[in-house]
Amino acid sequence: MSATNDTAVPGLNGEPNRPSLYGAANRDIIRVLFKPSALWFFAWALAIATMSWGGYCWYYQITWGLGVAGITNPTFWGVYIVNFVFWVGIGHAGTLISAILYLVRSRWRTGVYRASEAMTVFAVMTAGIFPMLHLGRVWQVYWFFPYPNQRQLWMNFKSPLMWDVFAISTYFTVSAVFFYIGLIPDMAIVRDHSTGLLKKIYGVACLGWRGTNRQWRHFMAAYGFFAAFAAPLVLSVHSVVSWDFAMANTAGWHSTIFPPYFVAGAIYSGCGMVMTLLIPMSYLFKWGDYVNNWHYNNLAKMCLLTSGILTYAYGMEYFIAWYSQNPYEQAIFWWRMTGDYAWAFWLMVFCNCVAPLPMYWSKVRHNPAALFVISIFINIGMWMERFNIVVSSTAHSFDPATWANYWPTWTEFGVTVGAFGWFSFWFLLFSKTLPGVAITEIKEMIAPPVKGGGAH
Amino acid sequence: MSDTIPVKAVYAHLDSMLAGLDRLKKAGISGWSTTAPLPRHEIEEAVYEGRPSPVRWWTLVGAITGICTGLLLESLSMSDWPMINPGGKPVVALPPFAIVMFEPTVLGGAMFTLIGMFVHAGLPSFFLDKAIADPRFTDDKFGIVFPRAPVSDKDKIIEILKGSGAIEVTSGADTHYEVPNA
Numbered sequence: 001m002s003a004t005n006d007t008a009v010p011g012l013n014g015e016p017n018r019p020s021l022y023g024a025a026n027r028d029i030i031r032v033l034f035k036p037s038a039l040w041f042f043a044w045a046l047a048i049a050t051m052s053w054g055g056y057c058w059y060y061q062i063t064w065g066l067g068v069a070g071i072t073n074p075t076f077w078g079v080y081i082v083n084f085v086f087w088v089g090i091g092h093a094g095t096l097i098s099a100i101l102y103l104v105r106s107r108w109r110t111g112v113y114r115a116s117e118a119m120t121v122f123a124v125m126t127a128g129i130f131p132m133l134h135l136g137r138v139w140q141v142y143w144f145f146p147y148p149n150q151r152q153l154w155m156n157f158k159s160p161l162m163w164d165v166f167a168i169s170t171y172f173t174v175s176a177v178f179f180y181i182g183l184i185p186d187m188a189i190v191r192d193h194s195t196g197l198l199k200k201i202y203g204v205a206c207l208g209w210r211g212t213n214r215q216w217r218h219f220m221a222a223y224g225f226f227a228a229f230a231a232p233l234v235l236s237v238h239s240v241v242s243w244d245f246a247m248a249n250t251a252g253w254h255s256t257i258f259p260p261y262f263v264a265g266a267i268y269s270g271c272g273m274v275m276t277l278l279i280p281m282s283y284l285f286k287w288g289d290y291v292n293n294w295h296y297n298n299l300a301k302m303c304l305l306t307s308g309i310l311t312y313a314y315g316m317e318y319f320i321a322w323y324s325q326n327p328y329e330q331a332i333f334w335w336r337m338t339g340d341y342a343w344a345f346w347l348m349v350f351c352n353c354v355a356p357l358p359m360y361w362s363k364v365r366h367n368p369a370a371l372f373v374i375s376i377f378i379n380i381g382m383w384m385e386r387f388n389i390v391v392s393s394t395a396h397s398f399d400p401a402t403w404a405n406y407w408p409t410w411t412e413f414g415v416t417v418g419a420f421g422w423f424s425f426w427f428l429l430f431s432k433t434l435p436g437v438a439i440t441e442i443k444e445m446i447a448p449p450v451k452g453g454g455a456h
Numbered sequence: 457m458s459d460t461i462p463v464k465a466v467y468a469h470l471d472s473m474l475a476g477l478d479r480l481k482k483a484g485i486s487g488w489s490t491t492a493p494l495p496r497h498e499i500e501e502a503v504y505e506g507r508p509s510p511v512r513w514w515t516l517v518g519a520i521t522g523i524c525t526g527l528l529l530e531s532l533s534m535s536d537w538p539m540i541n542p543g544g545k546p547v548v549a550l551p552p553f554a555i556v557m558f559e560p561t562v563l564g565g566a567m568f569t570l571i572g573m574f575v576h577a578g579l580p581s582f583f584l585d586k587a588i589a590d591p592r593f594t595d596d597k598f599g600i601v602f603p604r605a606p607v608s609d610k611d612k613i614i615e616i617l618k619g620s621g622a623i624e625v626t627s628g629a630d631t632h633y634e635v636p637n638a
Binding site: 173207 | 489490495500509515534537555560573593
């Protein structure tokens with residue numbers, strides 16, 4: 001059973017029509033769960049295959065050492081760090097949409113926030129693998145964490161790498177808890193639509209939720225606080241990631257513009273990835289009543305805004321290099337544009353500054369196929385931006401005698417591709433086991449059933 | 457035979473349920489619990505009359521605990537090796553420490569909020585009264601449930617609930633309804 005358009009009611013303030021009944025929302029979202037199609041199995045098998053290939057590459061690197069990766073003097077931060085920053089960036093849109101847009105009462109977040117939050121959690125899980133890969137001796141991974149002054153270590157809390165450990169682990173924990181809290185009432189709905197073992201599993205997962213006045217009261221209070229805490233985290237995490245670069249005295253990195261520039265880039269890439277995931281998801285699951293052009297239009301506007309900020313930041317970097325009259329800054333920025341990695345630079349400029357421009361036309365913002373294509377460019381562009389920043393500055397540092405170009409080896413390529421498989425593995429699993437749209441919040445947008453009128 | 461009995465009313469309309477709630481309060485009857493498929497501010501106002509949830513105190517305590525933990529972790533571990541003087545710069549320096557103080561503030565605030573929510577909302581709650589475990593309440597129905605109403609008040613309660621427009625009022629073993637939603 002599904003909601004049909006003849007029961008739909010007109011939305012307010014230019015919003016699309018939506019189902020008029022609470023029950024319809026339950027059934028439309030839940031009907032896609034637990035019934036994987038052949039296409040889903042194919043996609044999942046592909047994800048497992050690429051993930052396994054990435055796993056093999058990592059195994060190969062553990063066996064033979066970091067030498068199998070292309071990172072060497074002078075470029076010690078290769079695509080592992082590129083991937084780390086890329087995936088942390090992807091993780092930004094989810095919490096932006098779920099927390100900041102919740103606090104500003106932006107109604108279009110309702111349809112897209114659950115999938116974006118899932119994307120955030122899985123993206124940060126993906127990002128977290130790369131420092132371990134980059135470490136080489138992964139069995140010493142516990143050295144990341146600050147056990148105060150054990151093992152004769154002097155913990156340096158003035159190091160941005162240390163800040164990053166705190167920022168990423170806090171961000172992951174808070175995002176995962178926020179994701180779970182939002183799921184509690186929706187998992188209770190799944191429980192009440194199922195029987196047998198599924199009912200038991202979801203009954204435990206939703207902690208025995210019943211929607212009593214007491215539960216809703218504290219749930220809503222806690223949810224508001226979670227949103228309030230998650231909102232500054234969105235801005236802080238990528239600022240801290242940017243300081244990994246900006247705090248170093250390296251030409252091309254040592255810049256105060258980095259935090260806002262990185263945060264804007266993260267939101268840009270995250271909203272791009274949300275479109276990449278949700279446009280096919282809504283189409284395949286026939287969720288047109290819940291995720292539609294209204295949401296895509298708003299996501300596209302977010303991308304346009306952040307693309308503008310990025311374009312400004314790129315321009316400003318060049319302006320400051322010229323205006324500061326610092327020969328090292330000038331050299332590195334000139335080399336980025338014309339040197340061995342110029343292709344990465346111009347691909348970045350095209351994908352981040354030019355490709356989103358058609359979205360200024362309303363027709364493009366209301367065309368899911370066009371937006372999907374643009375979102376792929378956004379993903380490529382943001383990966384290239386990180387490649388451009390990480391690799392070029394270290395390959396051409398202050399002393400020309402140390403200059404050497406970096407190119408990733410097949411191990412690094414394998415792990416990069418494997419990361420997409422790992423991410424897709426989790427996201428596909430999510431799409432078939434948890435409500436991909438926040439059912440309870442959709443209900444909040446539907447007028448409650450009343451006998452005598454008066455309620456709203 | 458016990459002297460309490462479960463009573464459950466199922467409502468199809470929000471305003472009928474609020475009317476039932478109002479009549480129960482006016483009749484001085486307590487021991488009820490409402491249930492709804494979504495948070496509605498009308499219910500919260502009717503039940504709690506604007507009193508804020510105490511979860512906010514947990515949040516405050518968590519955030520303060522977090523910021524103190526961050527500062528102590530940084531300053532104590534940095535001061536533990538005082539022979540290192542980093543170029544004349546202070547060993548305990550607040551500007552760079554602010555970042556690692558900020559993160560535990562958020563983490564502490566969020567985790568304490570989570571615990572506070574669990575404590576006050578009574579979660580997890582796996583041993584529920586059967587009366588309240590009705591799958592219709594997460595679908596599209598509202599409810600007023602008495603897990604343990606005094607037997608002496610039973611008739612009065614049922615009368616009020618029926619009179620306010622409940623589509624179903626049951627008591628005793630009849631409150632048990634477990635048919636999953638289609």
